[in-house]
Amino acid sequence: MRRGGGKRGKGQGPKVNWDKGVFDPEDNTKVRHTKLGVWDLYEAREPKLDYVPFSFINRLETFHEMKGSFPYVVRMFREIGSIRACWWLLGGYLLVSLALSFLPAVELWYSGQLLKIVQDAVKQRTVDRRPVDLRFLARLLGFGKRQIYRPLNERIRRHYAVHSFHARARLDVPTYADAAVQRHLDNSNAGSRTSVVWNSVVTTFSLMSTAVELVSQFLVLMALLQDQRDGPLLAILSFGHTFFRKKTSQRQWLPNGVWAATTKDQEYLRSVGMSRVVHDNQHRKELVAGGMADYLHASFRAALDRLGSSATDFMETYQTEHMANRLNLTSFLSDPLRELPQIVFTLRAVQHPSDIPLSLASLNLITQTTSNFSRTLFDMLDQTGSIAENLANIRKLYETYTIPNVVSDGTTPFPEDRESLKLGVSIEFKNVSFRYPGSNKDVLQNISFKILQGQLCVIVGANGSGKSTILKLIARLYDPTEGQILLNDQDIRTLKLADLRRATSVLFQDYTHFPLSIKDNIALGDPENAHDEEKIREAARLGGATDFIERLDEGFDTYLDRPVGDMYSSLPQGTKTLFGRSVEYGSIRGAGNMSSHSQSLSGGQLQRIALSRTFMRDDGVGLLCFDEPSASLDPTAEHDLFERLRLLRGSKTMIFSSHRFGNLTRFADRILYMDDSVILEEGTHDELIKQGGGYAKIWMLQAQAFLP
Numbered sequence: 288m289r290r291g292g293g294k295r296g297k298g299q300g301p302k303v304n305w306d307k308g309v310f311d312p313e314d315n316t317k318v319r320h321t322k323l324g325v326w327d328l329y330e331a332r333e334p335k336l337d338y339v340p341f342s343f344i345n346r347l348e349t350f351h352e353m354k355g356s357f358p359y360v361v362r363m364f365r366e367i368g369s370i371r372a373c374w375w376l377l378g379g380y381l382l383v384s385l386a387l388s389f390l391p392a393v394e395l396w397y398s399g400q401l402l403k404i405v406q407d408a409v410k411q412r413t414v415d416r417r418p419v420d421l422r423f424l425a426r427l428l429g430f431g432k433r434q435i436y437r438p439l440n441e442r443i444r445r446h447y448a449v450h451s452f453h454a455r456a457r458l459d460v461p462t463y464a465d466a467a468v469q470r471h472l473d474n475s476n477a478g479s480r481t482s483v484v485w486n487s488v489v490t491t492f493s494l495m496s497t498a499v500e501l502v503s504q505f506l507v508l509m510a511l512l513q514d515q516r517d518g519p520l521l522a523i524l525s526f527g528h529t530f531f532r533k534k535t536s537q538r539q540w541l542p543n544g545v546w547a548a549t550t551k552d553q554e555y556l557r558s559v560g561m562s563r564v565v566h567d568n569q570h571r572k573e574l575v576a577g578g579m580a581d582y583l584h585a586s587f588r589a590a591l592d593r594l595g596s597s598a599t600d601f602m603e604t605y606q607t608e609h610m611a612n613r614l615n616l617t618s619f620l621s622d623p624l625r626e627l628p629q630i631v632f633t634l635r636a637v638q639h640p641s642d643i644p645l646s647l648a649s650l651n652l653i654t655q656t657t658s659n660f661s662r663t664l665f666d667m668l669d670q671t672g673s674i675a676e677n678l679a680n681i682r683k684l685y686e687t688y689t690i691p692n693v694v695s696d697g698t699t700p701f702p703e704d705r706e707s708l709k710l711g712v713s714i715e716f717k718n719v720s721f722r723y724p725g726s727n728k729d730v731l732q733n734i735s736f737k738i739l740q741g742q743l744c745v746i747v748g749a750n751g752s753g754k755s756t757i758l759k760l761i762a763r764l765y766d767p768t769e770g771q772i773l774l775n776d777q778d779i780r781t782l783k784l785a786d787l788r789r790a791t792s793v794l795f796q797d798y799t800h801f802p803l804s805i806k807d808n809i810a811l812g813d814p815e816n817a818h819d820e821e822k823i824r825e826a827a828r829l830g831g832a833t834d835f836i837e838r839l840d841e842g843f844d845t846y847l848d849r850p851v852g853d854m855y856s857s858l859p860q861g862t863k864t865l866f867g868r869s870v871e872y873g874s875i876r877g878a879g880n881m882s883s884h885s886q887s888l889s890g891g892q893l894q895r896i897a898l899s900r901t902f903m904r905d906d907g908v909g910l911l912c913f914d915e916p917s918a919s920l921d922p923t924a925e926h927d928l929f930e931r932l933r934l935l936r937g938s939k940t941m942i943f944s945s946h947r948f949g950n951l952t953r954f955a956d957r958i959l960y961m962d963d964s965v966i967l968e969e970g971t972h973d974e975l976i977k978q979g980g981g982y983a984k985i986w987m988l989q990a991q992a993f994l995p
């Protein structure tokens with residue numbers, strides 16, 4: 288849970304407050320532990336402020352946070368102003384909001400006038416004024432506000448969607464994998480229909496309107512109370528009731544302050560895990576093929592029975608517990624307080640019986656307007672919480688633009704002479720050790736080797752020995768914990784990352800397919816030439832993918848995994864509608880050319896697409912790294928692939944990681960035989976066989992399978 292966040296702040300731009308919310312759950316003096324159902328809640332204590340009421344600290348904290356976010360809000364409004372036509376829309380939206388916020392005070396004033404009419408009518412028995420109806424004006428303003436809302440929201444959302452996309456796309460592997468960065472990104476990202484920025488604009492304006500509403504109502508209320516006997520007393524009593532009601536009905540969604548919650552309840556974890564297995568499409572094959580449904584169903588039911596009512600997520604558990612503890616003094620006081628103004632009124636009526644009609648009207652007006660006023664006041668106080676949160680999200684949004692990447696960029700162009708790439712790239716590992724972030728075990732220990740320009744190197748070894756990790760370090764997804772990697776005799780850390788990535792092409796063992804068309808999947812192998820159809824087709828040919836792609840209905844435009852699913856009504860297939868028509872989706876699907884199945888390819892076909900992506904970047908690449916490139920290929924495809932690759936020898940440096948000995952290792956200039964994080968043997972095939980060590984043993988083991 289504790290993160291070494293302080294080290295990160297080297298990048299430019301505002302420093303991200305990584306340490307906020309971090310505390311040590313084991314430290315009892317600073318942490319309060321509460322058991323809530325299956326959850327353990329840990330809250331940070333604030334020892335120096337124990338004597339201050341908690342809600343007050345909270346408000347102070349809220350205002351402090353708002354102050355810190357203010358520069359970002361200014362930046363936000365400036366940026367919105369730079370979007371086409373947004374200043375006008377924003378100004379219009381503000382004006383309409385403010386005009387609307389004056390209405391309650393105007394209405395209140397008219398109510399006062401009405402009361403005066405009643406008073407005059409009682410005294411003089413004549414009515415000479417008529418109240419004005421403001422509802423039409425309110426509707427008109429509301430309509431205007433809605434008209435501005437849409438174009439303004441759309442423009443802001445589009446603008447910030449592009450910025451957030453870039454902020455995410457530029458992050459490197461260790462930074463993106465960091466849970467704190469993930470949380471930061473999530474907080475700065477609202478749903479697709481609205482944006483954090485829009486929410487903040489709306490809440491800022493609504494806070495301004497509420498303030499205007501409050502001040503104007505307050506002034507009118509003061510003016511009215513002056514004229515009424517017992518007005519201030521009745522107003523205070525009625526305000527008191529609203530205050531208590533508000534206090535008792537307040538809902539707390541989450542704990543205040545700095546907190547963290549975890550569950551170690553095995554039964555609960557298992558039940559959530561089982562739920563995932565059933566919900567997530569990726570487990571469906573195993574679930575069906577393994578006949579797991581009945582077992583999972585029975586286990587899930589048994590787990591829920593054993594867990595009882597405590598098997599809920601944290602939010603629900605917290606709220607249930609919180610509501611159960613709410614039966615306190617204030618809730619008992621609330622009801623008598625409501626009756627208090629009436630009691631006072633009755634006593635006064637007994638004292639001054641001649642004034643009854645007037646006091647009745649006063650009572651009504653005063654209690655109603657006071658409760659209106661107090662509601663607005665409490666709304667505003669509530670809003671400060673939500674606006675602080677919104678403004679904090681704006682800050683997080685802008686901070687995502689400057690989250691420093693763990694792998695820092697170099698400044699030296701690579702290679703200095705682009706022609707030299709035609710002979711490949713030399714690579715040297717000098718005493719390299721490496722451990723993954725957050726891990727405490729070295730997965731590479733003091734590794735040293737050198738591969739010359741244009742050589743073919745194969746790294747072999749058991750599972751988990753560190754082969755893929757070597758390729759990841761060459762691609763600079765991570766930096767070594769110790770030691771140095773040299774490319775063409777230059778420290779890899781000093782090279783410009785963009786140049787390095789342009790000069791290398793890597794196919795990872797756990798390659799993925801993007802939820803894009805096959806064409807885009809291949810094209811992304813060389814973003815600079817992604818529009819070049821000829822190149823894409825040539826890459827597909829080199830990857831051995833052309834034949835099966837052309838047999839697909841939509842060819843290169845086929846989506847392997849459509850990122851946007853078709854939508855259907857909720858009426859179940861095979862049932863009948865209210866009017867007796869049977870629900871059948873076949874014809875609708877046919878009309879819209881919607882398929883009921885997603886396109887599925889074999890493992891080998893998918894690997895060929897991934898290989899094609901690697902071949903996309905042909906010119907200008909001096910280093911090819913392949914992690915188990917033929918694991919899913921049939922023997923002919925594997926043979927063809929290696930034939931093609933062998934032809935590249937001398938013009939590109941190639942590094943393979945493989946379990947399979949034979950096809951490649953026999954032709955390799957250099958074989959690195961690894962076991963348990965270290966290189967045990969190094970040489971050509973013949974040399975290693977002669978040596979009779981681990982490599983030779985495994986070679987014999989594999990060869991025996993083919994001997995009679």
Ligand SMILES: Nc1ncnc2c1ncn2[C@@H]1O[C@H](COP(=O)(O)OP(=O)(O)OP(=O)(O)O)[C@@H](O)[C@H]1O
Nearest residue numbers: 723726730748749750751752753754755756757796
């Ligand atoms: N992202 C990661 N975080 C932490 N540990 C990791 C990570 N990736 C790999 N490891 C660990 O590093 C060690 C080496 O993994 P690596 O993938 O380099 O092995 P490999 O030799 O390529 O294995 P295989 O033959 O199974 O592909 C393993 O013990 C693995 O558990």
